Amino acid sequence: MDKPAVELIGVTKRFGDDVVAVDDMDLTIRDGEFFSLLGPSGCGKTTTLRMIAGFEFPTEGSVRIHGAEMGLKPPNDRPVNTVFQSYALFPHMNVYDNVAFGLRMRKVGDAEVEARVRRVLDQVQLSRRADAKPSQLSGGMQQRVALARALVNEPEVLLLDEPLGALDLKLRQNMEYELKDLQSRVGITFIYVTHDQEEALTMSDRIGVMSDGKLLQVGTPTEIYERPTSRFVADFIGEINLLPAVVGAPGVAKLANGVEVTISSEHPVSGQVTLALRPERLTLHTIDAVVSEGRNVVKARVSRRTYFGDVFFYDVDLGLDEPLEVKEENRPDLDRFEVGDEVLVSWRPSAANLVTD
Amino acid sequence: MSDQTTTAGFFDRLLAANAWAVYLFFYAPILLLIAFSFNDNRNVGIWTEASVRWYREMIGDAQVMGALRNSLIVAFVATIVSTVVGTMLAIALERYRFKGRGALDGLAYLPIIIPDVTMAVMLLIFFFQVFGIIDNVLGIHLDTGLGTITLAHIAFNISFVAIVVRARIARFDSSLEEAAADLYASRLRTFWKVTLPLIAPGVAGGALLALTLSLDDVVVTQFVSGPGSTTLPVYVFGLVRRGVTPLINAVSTVMLVASMILVGISLGFQRNTVARSQRRSEPDELLEDLTVTHLG
Amino acid sequence: MLDVELEEGPTPVTPELERAAERAESRRGLFISLPGYVYLVIFFAIPLVLVLVYSFASRSSTGLTVLEGWNVESYKRLFTPLVAQIFGRSFLLALITTVICLLFSYPFAYYIATRKPSTRNVLLVLVMIPFWSNFLVRTYAWAFLLGSNGPISQISQSLGGEPIRILFTNTAVLIGMVYGFMPFMVLPLYAAIERLDWSLVEAARDLYANGATAFRKVTLPLSMPGVVAGSILVFIPSLGAYVTPAILGGARTTLLGDYIVSQFLSARNWPFGSALSFAVMFVMLVATIFYFRAGARTL
Numbered sequence: 028m029d030k031p032a033v034e035l036i037g038v039t040k041r042f043g044d045d046v047v048a049v050d051d052m053d054l055t056i057r058d059g060e061f062f063s064l065l066g067p068s069g070c071g072k073t074t075t076l077r078m079i080a081g082f083e084f085p086t087e088g089s090v091r092i093h094g095a096e097m098g099l100k101p102p103n104d105r106p107v108n109t110v111f112q113s114y115a116l117f118p119h120m121n122v123y124d125n126v127a128f129g130l131r132m133r134k135v136g137d138a139e140v141e142a143r144v145r146r147v148l149d150q151v152q153l154s155r156r157a158d159a160k161p162s163q164l165s166g167g168m169q170q171r172v173a174l175a176r177a178l179v180n181e182p183e184v185l186l187l188d189e190p191l192g193a194l195d196l197k198l199r200q201n202m203e204y205e206l207k208d209l210q211s212r213v214g215i216t217f218i219y220v221t222h223d224q225e226e227a228l229t230m231s232d233r234i235g236v237m238s239d240g241k242l243l244q245v246g247t248p249t250e251i252y253e254r255p256t257s258r259f260v261a262d263f264i265g266e267i268n269l270l271p272a273v274v275g276a277p278g279v280a281k282l283a284n285g286v287e288v289t290i291s292s293e294h295p296v297s298g299q300v301t302l303a304l305r306p307e308r309l310t311l312h313t314i315d316a317v318v319s320e321g322r323n324v325v326k327a328r329v330s331r332r333t334y335f336g337d338v339f340f341y342d343v344d345l346g347l348d349e350p351l352e353v354k355e356e357n358r359p360d361l362d363r364f365e366v367g368d369e370v371l372v373s374w375r376p377s378a379a380n381l382v383t384d
Numbered sequence: 385m386s387d388q389t390t391t392a393g394f395f396d397r398l399l400a401a402n403a404w405a406v407y408l409f410f411y412a413p414i415l416l417l418i419a420f421s422f423n424d425n426r427n428v429g430i431w432t433e434a435s436v437r438w439y440r441e442m443i444g445d446a447q448v449m450g451a452l453r454n455s456l457i458v459a460f461v462a463t464i465v466s467t468v469v470g471t472m473l474a475i476a477l478e479r480y481r482f483k484g485r486g487a488l489d490g491l492a493y494l495p496i497i498i499p500d501v502t503m504a505v506m507l508l509i510f511f512f513q514v515f516g517i518i519d520n521v522l523g524i525h526l527d528t529g530l531g532t533i534t535l536a537h538i539a540f541n542i543s544f545v546a547i548v549v550r551a552r553i554a555r556f557d558s559s560l561e562e563a564a565a566d567l568y569a570s571r572l573r574t575f576w577k578v579t580l581p582l583i584a585p586g587v588a589g590g591a592l593l594a595l596t597l598s599l600d601d602v603v604v605t606q607f608v609s610g611p612g613s614t615t616l617p618v619y620v621f622g623l624v625r626r627g628v629t630p631l632i633n634a635v636s637t638v639m640l641v642a643s644m645i646l647v648g649i650s651l652g653f654q655r656n657t658v659a660r661s662q663r664r665s666e667p668d669e670l671l672e673d674l675t676v677t678h679l680g
Numbered sequence: 681m682l683d684v685e686l687e688e689g690p691t692p693v694t695p696e697l698e699r700a701a702e703r704a705e706s707r708r709g710l711f712i713s714l715p716g717y718v719y720l721v722i723f724f725a726i727p728l729v730l731v732l733v734y735s736f737a738s739r740s741s742t743g744l745t746v747l748e749g750w751n752v753e754s755y756k757r758l759f760t761p762l763v764a765q766i767f768g769r770s771f772l773l774a775l776i777t778t779v780i781c782l783l784f785s786y787p788f789a790y791y792i793a794t795r796k797p798s799t800r801n802v803l804l805v806l807v808m809i810p811f812w813s814n815f816l817v818r819t820y821a822w823a824f825l826l827g828s829n830g831p832i833s834q835i836s837q838s839l840g841g842e843p844i845r846i847l848f849t850n851t852a853v854l855i856g857m858v859y860g861f862m863p864f865m866v867l868p869l870y871a872a873i874e875r876l877d878w879s880l881v882e883a884a885r886d887l888y889a890n891g892a893t894a895f896r897k898v899t900l901p902l903s904m905p906g907v908v909a910g911s912i913l914v915f916i917p918s919l920g921a922y923v924t925p926a927i928l929g930g931a932r933t934t935l936l937g938d939y940i941v942s943q944f945l946s947a948r949n950w951p952f953g954s955a956l957s958f959a960v961m962f963v964m965l966v967a968t969i970f971y972f973r974a975g976a977r978t979l
Contacts, residue, residue: 080566082562082565082566084698084701087693087694098692099693101565103565103566103568107566109562109566113557115557117564119581119582128564176567399787399790402784402788403788403792403803406785406862407806413821413824414813414821416821469719472716473715473717476712476713480708480712481705481709482710483710484710485709488720491725492720494728495724497916497964498961499917499919500920501920501922501936501941504941505944506727507727508944509730509731510723510727510730513730542720543720600815600816602922603923603941617814620816621923621926621927624816624823624927628823628827636820637817639817643813644809644810644812646812647808651808
């Protein structure tokens, strides 16, 4: 299909008179992609998902699935299926009946139900547990049943509402891999809602970052991480250093402490900006080191060092309001610095994103 | 709550002694009554030998059997009607918002907190007034009897059923109903295949409660019954006021054992509840279901 | 979730459409509640209003109620010494019943709450069984025990003493009331104590409080909602009790329940009986509201 899987056009959701859960959202999700809606709690991502599923209706706007307007259609009339955060497995039915539920509701014949259910249980590796009741299964297994129950209906779009939240770390990481793998094999469009940036970054083809009901940025994981277009997005994903600066002459930004640094000419802005720098793009050098050409170099003093095993995080003081956070790998060939040391901090001009909000 | 007791040994023994005393207090009268109902002596206090003569006399007593029959009919009808209506009420109050919901909520709680004397008075006046009007306007003369008793029982039972079912619905994960809709089930099929099976223990509990309350009721029934339409508790009540007899002991024992069997069935049903798979600890669930009927 | 039918097929949503959808949902709820709503209005709300109406009516010389000559005589009568005495007696009885229930139920509930979960379950069921069995019979069992021909009396006689007859005394009524209503106290108390965060008690011990102090300053205050709930659950029915005093108390001292009943079945003064009923209900309503504020918060 060449029509986008899901389109949201001017979608707004208001609860009562004062709560705006989703604010005039426009979004196009491509067919066959793994798309994540990422944001903190209360940002409206779950509400958006529910409007696609049909559990809520927009106050205004259009929700289209493969070009078809959904309007006020109830969820049982929509070609989508949902994997719930709490899995919502029917406790009084066994695994087989849970998975077969949607098919039976659509009056699929018994033989076909049997074939399809068995096949999808194989896919999620639960064939031997078809007779078990949900309460007898572990969290990870329940999650796979929820997945199977949705997938067996071959929906046009699969909606997942923070499905990995209840799992412990190791299991979550395994499931992240499995989900991504499953999606690329099955080819169905996945819309995945989460507040966990690691999940979004590892699994998604594209990410939509939301805050306060608004869609702030849509892009690939690389774009979102490396080229955030707003303070919020820069701050929400990973660690970030945010330096207020003023751009006077083209290509030059003056920091609050008066130091001038070079910025990439790709950024045609002037006036007040914020430089967004990832800690791993900064490098520390001894005070008398010779730094390669083309990099910005600023003097600083180490104010804190935190050891994480595989990396060090250094807080270095530049004479600005806040220290800069620098991430250095814990490698024997790299210099190690102590608190109080005078150092040089350097970065390539292209590593700094300019954010104007 | 930890598994260990947090009280010192001596103190704990005191508590245990108190518990034993309370249990004795609860059970001794009942057990003694049952025991003495098998006493062959006409003088109730003196034990002579075991016999079932009072039970035989009871079965032969037409008035007792008639009252029993009435009790069963009224209880049966009242339970069925109030369970259906009460369940619908519970669903409406828990799952929907509509105008007048607040008023209905309050109205549904009232029968529970109102003393049965007041309820009896209310319904007596009501039937008296309504029958009077019908007589004047339509010339039809209606009278109190099994019909009015049944209507009265339904009136207070609806609220009790509603409360028990509401408690069960409140513990119900509403995303289950959303999941069913997501999987192409219509409203009706969602109710039939998902909601109802999962609230069934609550509905059964409510029904059992209604049955018990109906079989227990004295005052309300007394006020709205007519000649020839007395129920067993009211009949026994009348007998008791005239004195203790071995016949009453036998009748009482039957009523007692019957109600205890009902309780046993209800508890047994609750144990097999589906909700166990929702991972609630049993004492909590049991307690909540039972407590909630008396809290309102 | 909703089934709204549109003629031309789905269109983008507007606030009007959203509201229409919400209204349809509302109507559905109202529809489902209808049987219960109608029934309660007819057989509960209207009778309640009728009682109020009757309380202002007058009584003819033959004992019939006359729906004219509206007056507040019945209410005035509520404040006469006789009625006040009956109210006072009933109130006192209900109060004593509540206190006795509390004194024995608290340790009892505490004991159950501090057992293993599996034991707790059994103990609770053992409380439930007599509780749910027929109320009339349970009260009658005491009439049987306490009568002059009953087992207790027989035992005392065989020991050479006088026949004891506790029946038809205030003591008998009190025993019967405590017996009947104690489980109403046990359950909320158990619920409150069981829900206690015991790490708070341990924290108190850690901060040098001994057992008794920890109980007084931590356990007791935290279980107070249960105490309040249980107390009101015992007090309210005790106040309006009819069956228990009728069976165990005989005709000697009149309590509220019996007084009201007699207005309808013997004295034939329906207006006064209605005023009495209403007054009792009013007191109970106030107590219930108090309960909801204090007790229902944690339960």
